[in-house]
Amino acid sequence: MGIYQNRGVVLRRRPQGELVDGDLELVDLPIPELGDGDILVEVHWLSLDPYMRPRLNDLKGYAEPVGIGDVIVGESVGRVVESKSDNYRVGDFVTCYSGWQKYFVARDSDESIHRIVDSEIPLQAYLGAAGMPGRTAYGGLMHLGKPKAGETVVVSAASGAVGSVVGQLAKELGCRAVGIAGGDAKCRYVTDELGFDECIDYKSGNLLENLKAACPKGIDVYYENVGGDVTKAVAQLLNPGARVPVCGFVSAYNEKDLQQIETPFHILGALENPPEHRFFLVSEWDDQHAETTQKLAGKVKDGSLKYRETIAEGLENAEDAFKGMLKGKNFGKQLVKVKLD
Amino acid sequence: MGIYQNRGVVLRRRPQGELVDGDLELVDLPIPELGDGDILVEVHWLSLDPYMRPRLNDLKGYAEPVGIGDVIVGESVGRVVESKSDNYRVGDFVTCYSGWQKYFVARDSDESIHRIVDSEIPLQAYLGAAGMPGRTAYGGLMHLGKPKAGETVVVSAASGAVGSVVGQLAKELGCRAVGIAGGDAKCRYVTDELGFDECIDYKSGNLLENLKAACPKGIDVYYENVGGDVTKAVAQLLNPGARVPVCGFVSAYNEKDLQQIETPFHILGALENPPEHRFFLVSEWDDQHAETTQKLAGKVKDGSLKYRETIAEGLENAEDAFKGMLKGKNFGKQLVKVKLD
Numbered sequence: 001m002g003i004y005q006n007r008g009v010v011l012r013r014r015p016q017g018e019l020v021d022g023d024l025e026l027v028d029l030p031i032p033e034l035g036d037g038d039i040l041v042e043v044h045w046l047s048l049d050p051y052m053r054p055r056l057n058d059l060k061g062y063a064e065p066v067g068i069g070d071v072i073v074g075e076s077v078g079r080v081v082e083s084k085s086d087n088y089r090v091g092d093f094v095t096c097y098s099g100w101q102k103y104f105v106a107r108d109s110d111e112s113i114h115r116i117v118d119s120e121i122p123l124q125a126y127l128g129a130a131g132m133p134g135r136t137a138y139g140g141l142m143h144l145g146k147p148k149a150g151e152t153v154v155v156s157a158a159s160g161a162v163g164s165v166v167g168q169l170a171k172e173l174g175c176r177a178v179g180i181a182g183g184d185a186k187c188r189y190v191t192d193e194l195g196f197d198e199c200i201d202y203k204s205g206n207l208l209e210n211l212k213a214a215c216p217k218g219i220d221v222y223y224e225n226v227g228g229d230v231t232k233a234v235a236q237l238l239n240p241g242a243r244v245p246v247c248g249f250v251s252a253y254n255e256k257d258l259q260q261i262e263t264p265f266h267i268l269g270a271l272e273n274p275p276e277h278r279f280f281l282v283s284e285w286d287d288q289h290a291e292t293t294q295k296l297a298g299k300v301k302d303g304s305l306k307y308r309e310t311i312a313e314g315l316e317n318a319e320d321a322f323k324g325m326l327k328g329k330n331f332g333k334q335l336v337k338v339k340l341d
Numbered sequence: 342m343g344i345y346q347n348r349g350v351v352l353r354r355r356p357q358g359e360l361v362d363g364d365l366e367l368v369d370l371p372i373p374e375l376g377d378g379d380i381l382v383e384v385h386w387l388s389l390d391p392y393m394r395p396r397l398n399d400l401k402g403y404a405e406p407v408g409i410g411d412v413i414v415g416e417s418v419g420r421v422v423e424s425k426s427d428n429y430r431v432g433d434f435v436t437c438y439s440g441w442q443k444y445f446v447a448r449d450s451d452e453s454i455h456r457i458v459d460s461e462i463p464l465q466a467y468l469g470a471a472g473m474p475g476r477t478a479y480g481g482l483m484h485l486g487k488p489k490a491g492e493t494v495v496v497s498a499a500s501g502a503v504g505s506v507v508g509q510l511a512k513e514l515g516c517r518a519v520g521i522a523g524g525d526a527k528c529r530y531v532t533d534e535l536g537f538d539e540c541i542d543y544k545s546g547n548l549l550e551n552l553k554a555a556c557p558k559g560i561d562v563y564y565e566n567v568g569g570d571v572t573k574a575v576a577q578l579l580n581p582g583a584r585v586p587v588c589g590f591v592s593a594y595n596e597k598d599l600q601q602i603e604t605p606f607h608i609l610g611a612l613e614n615p616p617e618h619r620f621f622l623v624s625e626w627d628d629q630h631a632e633t634t635q636k637l638a639g640k641v642k643d644g645s646l647k648y649r650e651t652i653a654e655g656l657e658n659a660e661d662a663f664k665g666m667l668k669g670k671n672f673g674k675q676l677v678k679v680k681l682d
Contacts, residue, residue: 246610265606269587269620278618279610 004040004081006031008071008101009318015056019326023056024072024319032105040082041096041104046315046336047075047127048322071099076338077116077126078104093119095126100318102338114289121300128161128333129307130297136247136282137165138292141223144245144280149174151220154211156230158199159186161307161333162247165296166223167196168305175221178214180207180230186331194306208233218242222275224249224264231264235271244268244277308332314340345381345422347372349412349442350659356397360667364397365413365660373446381423382437382445387656387677388416388468389663412440417679418457418467419445434460436467441659443679455630462641469502469674470648471638477588477623478506479633482564485586485621490515492561495552497571499540500527502648502674503588506637507564508537509646516562519555521548521571527672535647549574559583563616565590565605572605576612585609585618649673655681 006029015023034040055066055073066072076099080092085108088094093116098104106113116126128134147153153170157163158179167177167190179190179199190199198214200207211233218239224231227249238244249264268277285292299305310330312321318336325334347370356364375381396407396414407413417440421433426449429435434457439445447454457467469475488494494511498504499520508518508531520531520540531540539555541548552574559580565572568590579585590605609618626633640646651671653662659677666675 246606263604263606265587265604265620270622270625272625274619274621278615279606280615281611284611284613 004031004042004103006101006103007315008099009315010069010071011056011066012068014058014068019053019056019319019323026316026319029071029101031103034082034084034105035107036084037108038084038105039080039088039094039108041076041078041094041098041106042081042339043076043078043098043102043104044337044339045077045124045127046098046100046318046338047131048312048318048325048334048336049074050326052322053326071101073097073099075127075132076104077123077131078339088115092116093123095131100315100336102315111286114293117290118294118297118301121297124309124333124335124337125297125300125307126293127335128309129165129305130293130300132282133161133333134165134296134305135285135289135292137162137223138169138296139282139285139288140245140247140280141166141169141221143285144276144278145221145223145243147173147175147221150176152176152178152215152217153221153223154178154180154215154219154234155223155225156180156202156234157225158190158196159194159308159331160225163223163225164190164194164307164332165305168194168299170221171195171197172304176215176217178211178219180211180226189308189331193308202230208236212237221245223247224277227264227267228262231267232262235267238271238275240273242275244275246277246279310334312336314338345372345383345444347442347444348656349440350656351410351412352397352407353409355399355409360394360397360660360664367657367660370412370442372444375423375425375446376448377425378449379425379446380421380429380435380449382417382419382435382439382447383422383680384417384419384439384443384445385678385680386418386465386468387439387441387659387679388472389653389659389666389675389677390415391667393663394667412442414438414440416468416473417445418464418472419680429456433457434464436472441656441677443656455634458631459635459638459642462638465650465674465676465678466638466641466648467634468676469650470506470646471634471641473623474502474674475506475637475646476626476630476633478503478564479510479637480623480626480629481586481588481621482507482510482562484626485617485619486562486564486584488514488516488562491517493517493519493556493558494562494564495519495521495556495560495575496564496566497521497543497575498566499531499537500535500649500672501566504564504566505531505535505648505673506646509535509640511562512536512538513645517556517558519552519560521552521567530649530672534649543571549577553578562586564588565618568605568608569603572608573603576608579612579616581614583616585616587618587620651675653677655679 008029012025087108096113153175155163155166158181170177177196179196187199200210219237222244224246349370353366428449437454494516496504496507499522511518518537520537528540541551560578563585565587
């Protein structure tokens with residue numbers, strides 16, 4: 001094992017609000033001895049995601065908090081470099097929850113490890129369009145949105161890792177795909193590069209009017225990522241029988257007083273004719289993990305599924321990239337290239 | 342108009358957290374001259390409800406905040422003492438949103454005013470079991486819960502104004518009614534006086550085990566009032582095809598960090614087989630207002646629908662009663678008797 005030198009980012013101090021210097025630290029870390037059934041993964045790419053921030057708090061109940069001194073959680077894609085498992089061979093590529101470190105020892109029975117069967121697309125796509133965000137888009141849209149050709153599908157946060165896939169899948173199904181995003185650059189990307197029919201800039205005012213013009217036949221499916229005023233506008237345009245998969249509602253995360261919050265569930269449930277709507281987690285369709293991943297990887301390979309990435313080079317730049325991402329500075333999937341060439 | 346002297350409670354200062362002396366004030370108030378179509382209502386009973394507290398904040402979007410100097414909002418029941426309307430006669434009893442005051446001038450076209458057609462039950466019951474809480478219980482249970490005889494119906498906050506009606510209606514439909522409440526006294530009231538089959542004390546520990554024992558055939562309908570750990574326990578016992586009307590989730594109102602919050606929608610939506618569930622407002626069934634009110638009033642009259650009240654005497658005691666209610670000191674519907682005999 002001595003030929004590998006591990007380094008990783010650990011939690012030194014629980015951040016109070018915004019992350020500051022000294023909360024996280026990049027340190028040398030040991031690599032545990034492999035036991036029977038263990039594999040050693042060399043991490044190539046790390047995914048940075050908003051969910052990581054609350055995990056640094058001293059949570060109760062929601063999810064296990066990162067302990068002081070522990071490696072920050074996160075999904076990565078990497079290569080098996082040692083194996084004491086019958087299921088994985090040296091050279092296999094996997095996605096796994098390694099956290100922010102260069103080497104990761106995992107038991108082969110860990111259900112969060114998935115072998116990559118087709119490595120003809122960029123590895124890091126398995127953290128984005130062909131990864132968890134892609135499967136989240138696919139599962140929510142197909143199983144809950146149930147779009148039919150000719151229907152109008154609206155998705156908020158349309159330029160994001162999930163929203164961008166939702167709209168492209170909807171187009172492929174013969175739907176009218178309308179995105180909602182913040183700012184002109186993101187909107188142009190959504191229409192010109194991703195091929196949505198329209199994209200509404202929620203920052204430009206007249207949200208309802210613009211959305212109405214973009215959806216002349218009303219809205220049949222609304223893939224919810226944001227909540228708040230966007231949801232209120234959409235709610236006025238939903239057709240009878242509409243479906244609303246609720247993936248998240250990021251607009252509420254900054255709201256201080258819960259008694260003032262209108263979650264999408266409050267807005268939609270209080271309508272005179274509430275649409276079919278519910279929150280979901282991608283884990284609901286874990287039994288279709290391999291099948292969906294292959295489907296999405298195929299679309300990446302043939303160029304029908306497009307995406308953007310913002311890449312930080314090296315684990316030493318992960319913290320800055322993470323801070324930037326929390327402020328919305330990334331465009332597309334935020335990644336850290338952990339194994340430098 | 343000179344024969345009536347109005348007094349009311351107004352907002353002097355927006356409370357910072359807990360309500361303190363000087364935030365509210367009882368003052369003399371003018372009575373506007375009646376115009377064509379107006380009525381003057383003499384308020385007999387005022388309902389105190391948790392929703393009033395956030396209305397004292399400087400809200401954005403959720404609901405209109407009470408202005409500084411304005412009368413505190415609230416529903417009441419009273420008697421028409423002057424009328425310039427063809428629709429109401431002196432002597433009619435009505436429910437209306439008078440706010441915390443003794444006299445209220447309303448336009449007869451105001452859709453929030455409802456004439457009481459049967460005054461053979463205590464007037465104040467039209468603010469409770471035969472009022473908004475009763476209709477909320479009825480609408481959510483019947484239209485969304487859709488209970489069938491032989492099914493198991495669980496309701497949280499079972500001793501409250503809404504929960505108590507839910508369980509009694511479920512019993513009448515031939516269901517097994519199981520309540521969840523806090524503390525032995527409330528649980529005994531729910532079983533011994535309201536006639537639920539069982540009531541689980543969520544404060545006594547072993548919530549899941551106790552609930553399991555009380556619901557040997559699983560749970561078919563869960564009427565949600567609280568959220569949090571109660572919902573998590575219920576979620577594990579839901580039968581396939583279960584229905585969950587979400588009336589509220591008071592447990593979340595004290596949670597500071599939304600990223601830590603698990604609303605019932607998150608808990609239920611993330612289940613492998615999510616039940617049919619959604620948030621609702623009683624206004625959804627406004628077209629059945631009169632019919633449902635009569636139905637509930639009939640049950641109050643024949644003694645099949647029981648309830649408890651906590652009564653404060655006089656508008657000068659409304660503020661203390663309100664503070665007590667926010668701390669859960671009331672047992673049953675909190676009322677203010679505004680017109681003293």
